[in-house]
Amino acid sequence: MSIFNIYSFVLLSGFVLAIGLGVVLLTGRRRNGWLALGALTVLIIGLWWLVKPVETTLPAGSAPDAAIGQGLPVLIEAQSPY
Numbered sequence: 510m511s512i513f514n515i516y517s518f519v520l521l522s523g524f525v526l527a528i529g530l531g532v533v534l535l536t537g538r539r540r541n542g543w544l545a546l547g548a549l550t551v552l553i554i555g556l557w558w559l560v561k562p563v564e565t566t567l568p569a570g571s572a573p574d575a576a577i578g579q580g581l582p583v584l585i586e587a588q589s590p591y
Contacts, residue, residue, distance in 0.1 A: 518560070522553045 513520065529549055533542035577583050 518557060522557070526550060526553070 526546070526549065529546045533539075533546050536542055
């Protein structure tokens with residue numbers, strides 16, 4: 510897998526923040542610019558926290574059928590190396 514595919518969110522976020530920093534520095538370094546850049550940074554970190562993949566809490570080898578119907582959402586994922 511390409512490094513750009515794996516880290517696309519991080520790279521795009523860094524690019525957006527670099528542009529925001531450039532705008533703040535070129536427009537006179539006003540307080541409102543820094544606040545907007547800080548809010549954008551917090552928003553990006555929050556979005557990353559929401560969409561990042563996490564490891565399952567089910568023990569290895571447990572059947573997904575046992576988790577279905579227990580009141581928890583179950584995501585069954587199939588991956589291919591191709």
